[in-house]
Amino acid sequence: MNRKNKFLLYSLLLSVLVLSVVLATAIGAVAIPPGETFRIILARLTGLFTVADIPTSTQSIIWNLRFPRVLLGLLIGASLALAGVSFQGLLRNPLADPFTIGVSSGAAVGATVAMLLRQLYQFSFPHMIPLFAFVGAFLAMFFVYNLAKIGGQVPVVTLLLAGVVVSSFLSAVISLLMVFAGENMQGIFFWLSGGLIMRSWTEIWFVLPYLLIGSVILYTYARDLNVLLMGEEAALTLGVNVERTKKILLVTASLVTAAAVSVSGMIGFVGLIIPHAVRIVTGPDHRTLLPASALVGASFLIWADVVARTVMAPKEIPVGIITAFVGAPFFIYLLRKKKSEIRL
């Protein structure tokens, strides 16, 4: 992609994202005109002017309920897409996604344990579930990484296999824990299906640093990711310190995933689908692919969440179900269109 096309692409994706944020915040049980919504957000974000003409209750709905939720959707979507691109590039496998390495299963086990402790032993403290989930994700990643390590190197194939095995094992652990949970199973089920219900600014502050620092690190390694696609031996001869690069990328992408999953639960398909879809437009160059996927992932999850909370209102559907409903057919479409060959 040349400079002009890149500029056009980024302008388009950014406009779509801003528009999505405003519209998604405006949509809800109480309809608030998008113009008003935009003014409230702008006033609060910049602090340059006030919106005294709008009732405080409306302002409160926007600023304390809907906007944080939309913003969190944005952050989670961007995080998952970013991690997806990194894992696919790093593992040179089109089926890799943030969940392949076992990070999400680790988070799920952590969250399930937290919920069980709360229910069975009334043991709890603030933000217990995200914290447990994060620790679980981190432990799973650590375990998979060391399992895959052979003599100081981490071959891609063993990494994938270790990830798959550990994920399956942890899924079994979750099922077992759900048996213990008995009638309280629904809470766990809802968390596992992924959702942004009842989330607030706290979760945003939790995810944001990981996403910001993570995306900067990942972006600075974009060229190395490109070179790595040529194969590890070729990358070595092109000056990439392969093992160190793999380690850094793996840990960074896993931490970004862990942070996202720990507050949102298991939202599948975003990290798998978005990179593939974006790649069709941008090509495989990670310097465009990474930011573009983050932007698209953000908009996508915002709208998936809108559907999740409106389609059966006042009841909510877990957003992970929506992403799967949209994602699976789209993936099949890609597969057929490209004559059963999905490329990176």
Added chain:
Amino acid sequence: MKVEIQDITFKYKSQKVLDDISLRISSGKFVGIIGPNGSGKSTFLKVLSRILRPVAGYVSLGEQPLEQFSQKELARTMAVVAQDTNAGYQFTVEDVVLMGRAPYLGRFQSESMADYEIVRQALQVTGCSHLRERSITELSGGERQRVMIARALAQQPKVLLLDEPTSHLDIGYQQEILDLVKRLCTTEGITVVAVLHDLNLAAYYCQELVLFHQGKIAACGLPTEVLTAENIEKVYGTRVLVSPHPVFGTPQVSLLPGMRHQGKTQQTNHIHIIAGGGSGGELMRDLYDLGYYLTAGVLSVGDSDWEAARALNLPVISEAPFSPVSPARHQEHLSMLQHAQAVILAEIPLGHGNLLNLEAALQAADWGIKVYVVEEKTEQNRDFTGGEGQKLLTQVKEKGILVTDKAQLYQALAKQFRLSHPFNELSERTNSAVN
């Protein structure tokens, strides 16, 4: 830049793949690494490029040990073109060649105009300029390999390593790629080390050759010193004929049929061939492969049929070059011929020097030996004796069996020797084993 390899040993698990290798490659040379599969030549190249680390010994580039290079520094000094290029990703040719600039760029730096200019030149030198916008996945094998060389050039290396760069290419592309590499070596002074499969290509292009055998260097030096029939037989276990290139004199390797022991069956399937002037080479090879016991005569030393007989290790009666068959040789010829069950008179040119060979054929027919007279090109006059030769030939034809092509000859022979198929020999042997 010179490359020094000192006492390199490399092991996969416990198996020694490289065993105490030492080699000195002078600056600006085109060195070919040859050797059979599994002899360690690719591993050697990987140790040179630091993809694999040796368990003992060291490599140095210029004056600096390989281990002291940072990964980027190394990529600025040495470029590698691999055998098989991973091309599953839709990068454009320009993107791929631009990756050759990666070792020159900092983490937060993007490519400058100077980098694009270097890429443009690399594409031009390798003849890939027109492919710039194309996706690497759409290219043919030869084009892709040229792009990989362009990428290597964009690294501005002082040493270029190539691992069988032409193994999947047809002869046209092979030549194109190696011409290109040779030109880079001579004009840019790049030291080239290439693993090559094809011995003739290696001899043709390389200034020096290194022959690997079981993880050791079996021979190294000039192509004429390394590519000898003895060396190749020792290392590859195959019999070859090494002859100078017809035009340039570089050694060329030709295959010979696999070695087998003549002698045990000589009483039952002995065929004697009278040939000369290139009329008998193909016959000898075919009949040798079919398993007959062969003898030949009288052939002039240096004649291509004489070379063929010698290469197949056949008993042969020889005469000095350009001399007529002497009575003494004729007598030897007759005593060799009388043991044969069949005599083949190849389509030889008839001159005063070899009329005795026709006499010998006639004599054989008189002894009751079957004489096959091959005559595939009837329209061609091959009598240079003014009628005498033709007269003799007609006599031989009357007493012998005329065959007009080789297939007919082989069938006739098979019938005579009850050997309809080479496998029959095998099945007969198994039958006798059963009995």
